[in-house]
Amino acid sequence: MQSDREICWGGRDFKFISDAQRDWLRACASRGFTVPTWPQAYGGAGLDAQQAKVLEQEMAAIDARPPLVSFGVSMLGPALLHFGTDEQKASYLPPIARGEIRWCQGYSEPNSGSDLASLATRAESDGDHYVINGQKIWTSYADHADWIFALVRTDTNTKHGGISFVLIDMDDPGITTKPITLISGKSPFCEVFFDNVRVPKANCVAGENQGWTVAKALLAHERQSIGSASLMVSTDDRPLRERVVELVGLDEGRLAEPMLRASVAQWEVDKAAFDALVEQAQLEYRSGGGSPTTASLLKYYGAELNKRKFELLMTAAGNDGVEWRDVDGGSTDLPRSWLRTKANSIEGGTSEIQLNILAKHTLRLPGA
Numbered sequence: 302m303q304s305d306r307e308i309c310w311g312g313r314d315f316k317f318i319s320d321a322q323r324d325w326l327r328a329c330a331s332r333g334f335t336v337p338t339w340p341q342a343y344g345g346a347g348l349d350a351q352q353a354k355v356l357e358q359e360m361a362a363i364d365a366r367p368p369l370v371s372f373g374v375s376m377l378g379p380a381l382l383h384f385g386t387d388e389q390k391a392s393y394l395p396p397i398a399r400g401e402i403r404w405c406q407g408y409s410e411p412n413s414g415s416d417l418a419s420l421a422t423r424a425e426s427d428g429d430h431y432v433i434n435g436q437k438i439w440t441s442y443a444d445h446a447d448w449i450f451a452l453v454r455t456d457t458n459t460k461h462g463g464i465s466f467v468l469i470d471m472d473d474p475g476i477t478t479k480p481i482t483l484i485s486g487k488s489p490f491c492e493v494f495f496d497n498v499r500v501p502k503a504n505c506v507a508g509e510n511q512g513w514t515v516a517k518a519l520l521a522h523e524r525q526s527i528g529s530a531s532l533m534v535s536t537d538d539r540p541l542r543e544r545v546v547e548l549v550g551l552d553e554g555r556l557a558e559p560m561l562r563a564s565v566a567q568w569e570v571d572k573a574a575f576d577a578l579v580e581q582a583q584l585e586y587r588s589g590g591g592s593p594t595t596a597s598l599l600k601y602y603g604a605e606l607n608k609r610k611f612e613l614l615m616t617a618a619g620n621d622g623v624e625w626r627d628v629d630g631g632s633t634d635l636p637r638s639w640l641r642t643k644a645n646s647i648e649g650g651t652s653e654i655q656l657n658i659l660a661k662h663t664l665r666l667p668g669a
């Protein structure tokens with residue numbers, strides 16, 4: 302797994318950490334491998350779900366790094382392929398596939414997180430433009446993004462039916478970003494302020510007041526990605542048992558502490574079962590199937606699994622686990638990654654909200 306610094310996010314101002322990183326992006330993009338299942342016309346390789354899976358396995362077999370990680374690839378692209386006009390697809394998808402434009406997600410607001418549809422950022426009509434005023438919060442990497450896909454209110458008389466999904470250039474006059482520092486000491490997300498920002502109506506996806514449908518489809522995709530651990534960045538991707546053994550050592554060929562041994566074994570079994578479920582869900586999704594409740598299930602369980610993993614590692618590490626700096630004064634990964642996992646059950650919709658969705662739509666519990 303790559304560290305945050307090693308990930309290729311792309312974008313107008315992206316600084317490659319090496320020539321190899323830049324060449325790898327270009328080589329993959331030229332073959333459509335940054336977005337293998339997208340049509341060739343939009344920068345993809347036109348692969349079907351099975352072929353994409355084979356490509357993924359072959360890349361993993363040679364230990365190849367993902368050429369590009371971005372919200373354009375994982376969130377906006379799939380939504381545009383489904384809901385965008387031909388002009389929108391032709392204009393926005395190829396630069397995403399080539400890693401030229403970096404996107405961020407402007408959904409949450411200070412008083413609209415779990416109850417997202419209560420959002421208040423206002424888009425008022427002015428000829429063929431909207432004039433946007435309001436504030437977003439927790440916008441990951443907004444300070445590095447070139448564009449933002451945002452939910453805005455175009456009708457105040459109705460809740461879900463008054464929301465539109467618009468694409469906004471972060472260079473437009475009237476947009477400011479303010480980073481927020483996290484418990485881990487990092488600052489990966491921002492507040493974003495819109496002050497009379499003029500956006501062409503042509504940048505509205507799926508039509509005015511149709512944003513909630515786009516938002517839900519995109520969220521399902523985001524939840525599936527988070528659940529399948531692709532966003533759970535740690536610099537150390539070795540199997541859990543290997544890391545635990547490194548921390549506590551072996552006694553006669555096995556972990557001496559029975560409780561720790563059992564917990565690690567249980568985690569490995571649960572992870573194997575979860576991986577199989579993720580693989581099945583991805584195949585369904587790539588074939589055009591899959592349901593929003595599967596995404597909630599994966600999101601909930603993936604977050605719990607990742608949190609359990611880091612609790613176990615911290616237990617194994619003992620007092621050393623909380624060392625914030627190594628002997629050379631550099632940042633230590635374990636405590637920072639452990640703290641980062643606390644956000645897994647919040648980002649992309651909290652665990653409580655995923656459980657509500659499953660209770661209502663899958664279990665059909667009365668009163669849910």
Ligand SMILES: Cc1cc2nc3c(=O)[nH]c(=O)nc-3n(C[C@H](O)[C@H](O)[C@H](O)COP(=O)(O)OP(=O)(O)OC[C@H]3O[C@@H](n4cnc5c(N)ncnc54)[C@H](O)[C@@H]3O)c2cc1C
Nearest residue numbers: 406407408409414415439440441644647648649650651653
């Ligand atoms: C690392 C990270 C990255 C993020 N990146 C982005 C981003 O790029 N773009 C973006 O738009 N947002 C982003 N978010 C915001 C995220 O989507 C919200 O934090 C999340 O939806 C919860 O909203 P909230 O923080 O307002 O909490 P609230 O909605 O205020 O919830 C507070 C608590 O109340 C509980 N709760 C609320 N309603 C219910 C209910 N009906 N039933 C049961 N419990 C309930 C919640 O589960 C939670 O525990 C990010 C968050 C994190 C942690």
